[in-house]
Amino acid sequence: MNLRFLGGAGEVGRSAILVNDRLLLDFGTKTGDPPQFPVDSPDPDAVVVSHGHLDHVGSIPSLLSGDRRPPIHWTPPTRELTLTLARDTLKLHGGTYDCPFTEEEVRRVTQVSETHGYREPFTAAGHEITFYNAGHIPGSAHVLVDDGETRLLYTADFHTSPQRLVAGTTARPDADAVICESTYSDVEHEARSAVEEAFAESVKTTIWEGGTVVVPAFAIGRTQEMLMICDAYDIPCYVDGMGTDVTEMLLRNPAFVRDADALRRAKSHARFVTGRDGQRKRIADQNTAIITTSGMLSGGPAMTYIPEIRDRPVNKIAMTGYQVEGTPGRELLETGSAEIDGRVMPVAAGVEQYDFSAHADREGLLAFLDAYQDTEILVNHGDRCGAFADELAGVGYRASAPDIGETVSL
Incomplete structure (x- = not known):
């Protein structure tokens, strides 16, 4: 399995990972002035989306420009949230460089959308995909990708502790490699x-x-x-x-x-x-x-x-x-x-x-990764990915932090 990191590596924003040149995981926007988008414009056979936050879905409609019509797989709330955010982006920035898509491309999203529940395997671009509740926001998912040889777990954003709105993640599916977020890898949340x-x-x-x-x-x-x-x-x-x-x-x-x-x-x-x-x-x-x-x-x-x-x-x-x-x-x-x-x-x-974070803190990240001590760990989605990967390696994990644009072979 080959992974190309088009965004979200060593940063928070514009998450996008291309698997085997065929399957795209997320396609976000890094907010700022100006905003930043993934470093390439891939033409995947299918798209799988983890959850409905701008840094993971903000550029999704741009994948439907021209003749491109890859199916987009997500949970029902993620579909609705993506469309809400896209329409808001059009309202605020439509017709400018700050908006990477058109109203027509947003309309096409509804034509190629395929929704799935948790723990209901489906096929996308020749890969078997399963969503697991990630405990981040409603509809957020860990994404398990199986290409027949390698099982990859993309954690996306997750929380191990319960919030009033969503329960914390309890899923720990078997995997050969894990792409793990690290947003709060140096923070301990107060109860x-x-x-x-x-x-x-x-x-x-x-x-x-x-x-x-x-x-x-x-x-x-x-x-x-x-x-x-x-x-x-x-x-x-x-x-x-x-x-x-x-x-x-x-x-x-x-x-x-x-x-x-x-x-x-x-x-x-x-x-x-x-x-x-x-x-x-x-x-x-x-x-x-x-x-x-x-x-x-x-x-x-x-x-x-x-x-x-x-x-x-x-x-x-x-x-x-x-x-x-x-x-x-x-x-x-x-x-x-x-x-x-x-x-x-x-x-x-x-x-x-007040710290009402919906992400796992350092303790939560380590508790989650405890189930993957013999698994290759790729750290992304954070300001200190390299430092956290080094800390994991120091206690025995096979951990590294890819760079934007880098291809990793598993």
């Missing part, structure tokens, strides 16, 4: 229960004191997780942005969430925002939590809420996800001000950061 309690206490105190809490959250996974936490701790909240549509979609696919009834109750507890900026400005004056995109303050309804609440110290901004360097969210955490809609705004409101 989720402790993070939840600290978040809830802070938000409740702020509301009791007469403040408003803006909770920037990624639309896919994080918005629903925060929605369920607010319900569990009886925190009044609004939900705004793309996360509202994603929540509705997940309720149409209840088999892919941990507790569909709990998600329905959480939706009933919240108020979904469907209005314009005038309504948002009125909501910003209320004593409530507002869960809204974008998670890194780079767009979305947060651009309305933050300016409205920023000048009162009683208010709060509760960041719930990792803030990439160069984003307004990262700038806010480091400097106390952020560039919003082209204006640098000092923020007097309190700013807090």
Whole structure:
């Protein structure tokens, strides 16, 4: 089996791996200014997609340009999330170099889509494929690829601990080689229960004191997780942005969430925002939590809420996800001000950061890999892939970290 790494090696973003020159695993986009795309434009016989985040699916429609029509295999939520993200990219960047596909190519995605559940083997480009629940977001999958000679496990993004929205992964299928993510290979997450309690206490105190809490959250996974936490701790909240549509979609696919009834109750507890900026400005004056995109303050309804609440110290901004360097969210955490809609705004409101990561930490990664001590490990999807591979090799693993563009023969 030959693997060519077209992206996601030594970085977080634009994941793309070509197997035997025929089967493509993921085809993502690395967000930034400008965004980056995989280093080649392959013409695969089939595409298999692990989950619906931009860094894994952001460039998928571009594979359908010209006469190319490879079938695309994924779980039902991943299909829906990919289309949602693609339409949002068209809305924001269509017709520019920041968007690698057209509206017609997005339409073609629905024509070649083939959906599958977990542990239901299927054939793609002459390979037997099986999805396993990866515990990252709804529909996320480990991908087991068998070409008749070699069994490859592509972990994609995964979490070993349970979240309110999805259960942690328990799958450890037999494999000859593993491509393993390493996003948090040098981090130990605080216990989720402790993070939840600290978040809830802070938000409740702020509301009791007469403040408003803006909770920037990624639309896919994080918005629903925060929605369920607010319900569990009886925190009044609004939900705004793309996360509202994603929540509705997940309720149409209840088999892919941990507790569909709990998600329905959480939706009933919240108020979904469907209005314009005038309504948002009125909501910003209320004593409530507002869960809204974008998670890194780079767009979305947060651009309305933050300016409205920023000048009162009683208010709060509760960041719930990792803030990439160069984003307004990262700038806010480091400097106390952020560039919003082209204006640098000092923020007097309190700013807090909470680790609600949906990735395995160092302990989780090592616990997962413990089942593969005699297996070749290829480390990708992280800022320190080489360092983590060296650490694994130091304790007896056959581990390495491929470079972008490199071909590895198994």
